[in-house]
Amino acid sequence: MTKLTLEEVKHIATLAKLQLSEDEINKFPSQLSSVLDHVGELSGVDTQGVKPTSQTTGLENVFRSDEMLANSTLTQDEATSGTDSIYNGYFKVKAVLENRSDK
């Protein structure tokens, strides 16, 4: 019986960079636990010596030559067109470092 605790749910939310509402934090432990219980049935399947499948094409290491192609290049304007939060053609992000230690 999987029983996710509130702490575990909060931890997963942090890993997933999700902010959960009060309602979600209350609902998720039981909803997620019931799904995990069900899928946990796989532990009963014998997979001794079985190779895992990550995709079904059988292809490996598909390469192309390292060149810029006109039809797969965006202009700077196109690439930054998805947001208004631009400065000098760059995306604006939250400050990573906030305190100077050299003053």
Next chain:
Amino acid sequence: MQYKIPLTIKDTQKRLLNKEFSAVELVDNYLDKIEKNKDLNAFITISSEVAYKKAKSIDKLLNDNNTNILENYPLLGVSVAHKDLYSTKGIRTTAGSKVLESYIPVYSSTVVERMESAGAMTIGKTNCDAWAHGASGENSDFGATLNPNNKEYVSGGSSSGSAAAVSAGLSLVATGTDTGGSIRQPANFCGVVGFKPTYGAVSRYGVIAMASSLDSMGSFGNSIDDVETVFNATKGPDGFDSTVRNFEPKPLKQNFTIGIPKEYFAEGINPEIENTVKNAIDIYEKSGIKFKEISLPHTKYAIDVYYIIQPAEVSSNLGRYDGIRYGNSRESFGLEAKRRIMLGTYVLSAGYYDAYYLKAQKVRSKLIQDFDNVFDEVDAIIAPVAPTPAFKLGEKTSDPLQMYLADIFTVSANLAGLPAIAIPTEKNKENLPLGFQLMGPRFAEKTLFELGKIYEKQK
């Protein structure tokens, strides 16, 4: 508009060439129908300017009287509605989610580009469960799509709007994606043909990713011919999706054998569903097709494998929506999206990866082996698409697990990368469509189309 609306690509093109109507008049017709059927909520965005511009250029082409016109433009004059996961340059693309409610792509997906180059007219973007998470259409952040056959019922999902659009005559064809059944199930619920190609047959480039090892790019139409024409216009490598290569299609045979998987007809099966598949089997037997009982022993684990692998891949793919370069912040994710991201993150996290994700990948191998074994004896497999016909709006929304369990007949084809086609049969007393599906070995699309046409003719 005094003409009868064409229901197939062949009919549309024949009558366009005969000048019975113009491409512009066709667009008039579809936009009018869409407007009159607004309550279905099948569309999120309607692209009338784009459609008219294309229609005018098609009418000009037709005037220039080119004799090879259909060879060069196999989708000439075909109205297409794209599931809102398909990037369409300059046309809003939302994935059915508030996160992307104002997002306008600066490029189009390969499928969209190829269809346009083949002469198709993009009518609009269809409603879908947000991020393709769902099997009813009720998880769309823009409201559910109603079933055109009976508006108290869901149209199925996640390609809800696309299935409804073709069913209600709002577009001749529509595109969809099928990751765990999201083309076949809504096609089945809405009574139209729904086709899922082999994983790796059609490029996923430019389509908002759900689960990258499972997503398949397919279409809806009123006939087998139509989904085949769309497949032929969109298949093959494009230099962008490295899982697509040129393939040798499985050659057609003279005498087909279809397998009946006993695990798909277990005790307790809905009698309407069972009967309609049995009737299809009778029809096939009358045309000389042989049947054989087969077993896919790991079927009972398919849902578990799917609901570990898919959320895991989803949690990774949805990590890019950070609200920095485009879209709104992650707070705009709906409940189902958050649930799947959480599930996926958990099964991939330290301490749980081996027990869940790695284990699921191993059982996936066993599922694939089940199919490899039976395809030595049969050319295709017949099965129901869903355990019930369309259900009422709100009927299944309280328990996510119940909704997940209903994917039982569709997920195996995605896990094994197989092509499959959903074919409508009849309607029940509530006017809800019934149907069946055929699954084939990888790259056996031709077999499925041929078998589909045999059923169509006999009906």
